[in-house]
Amino acid sequence: MLYFLDLMGTAVFAFSGILQARRLQMDGFGVLVLAAVTAIGGGTMRDLVLGVQPVFWVTEPQYLLLIVATCVVSLFLVRASSRHFARKLLLWADAVGLATFTAIGVNKALAVGAPPIVAISMGVLTGVGGGVLRDVLAREVPLVLRTEIYATACIAGGVVLTGTLYWGGNHHIATLACIAVTLLIRLAAIQWHWRLPVFGAGDETKPS
Template sequence: MLTPDDFIRALDWMGTVVFALSGVLIARRLQMDGFGLLVLASVTAIGGGTIRDLVLGIRPVFWVTQSHYLVLIVVTCALAIPLARLLSRAKVAWLLLHADALGLATFTAIGANKALSVGAPAIVAVGMGVLTGVGGGVIRDVLAREVPMVLCREVYATACIAGGIVLTAVHAWTGQSLPAMLGGMLTTWLIRLAALRWHWHLPTFGGLDPDESR
């Protein structure tokens, strides 16, 4: 019978595969070689979780003692390369955005739940959820010489914050990890998909003339 821990582990593996796939798709778009593709997939899949564990003082970081995460990344790369070649640029762009949204939601929930499991307060758990969700993508985009989505007008980190708040609230109410994670994950995912569908953006200060602010 599938236990809550088994389900959480399955979500973590799914997030690893999905984020690795998003790294592969960007590497394919930039015409990187095999090593560059593997690096981009790896930092996307485990970068956020690595930073999270370091901040929380968890040693060693998760993938050092659980090498199946690295195996998942390599297998994902091997399977995704021939499939990506069959897709048009438009389909790659669509798949990248939606794979990234699913990975974002999954890792936000994983990160917030892990912080709660080591006794972190709710506000720290929300921050760790955001860090886990966006950290790998930020590293990926920097290596790809692109402006990270979290620093643009995209409703991205905002979706993580909303999901983290829902997760910590449900966890405080029920005392159970699984419904809290599902609630947080669903919240982040739906907000991100809605932002993609209806082109939601955050306000910026880009149009403000410095002289006008005086």
């Protein structure tokens, strides 16, 4: 279940990289790079910092394969679906990906014995890091650093996960609680702030 959400998050984040690459009129390779950086960039930095080696996608090639597949599919998807529907779907899928990535990041950090504040940081790094790298490559001030509600959802989820475990909670329940809290805050943010950039971290519009 978590594995399925992880793959979905990877595909969605890859797609947000593809949108950014299209906006910059990049060629095929540029699209691939921006998709990969957005999808696995956060997890890569997390594994490097935690000393988990090699980085997760080196031993699990399905991540790279999924990113390549997403690039191919998106060539058709972008034209097939209506613009408005696609945006809304992506926004929700992005929120699910964010919540899943946060939970995975916090759990991985706790697994190697990191203290709570470090574990929460790893959740944020996993959820937000890819989008930051994408924006740096696209020569923009990372949107995540301007849209508070996106990263704040990660922090809240991380606090819930470490807190639940600290007070003797079950590991599965803590993970689910983390995903639920991150997701709810993010969806609430989307619902209440209609004027916010469409993607949160993964938006292709510039703040004017």
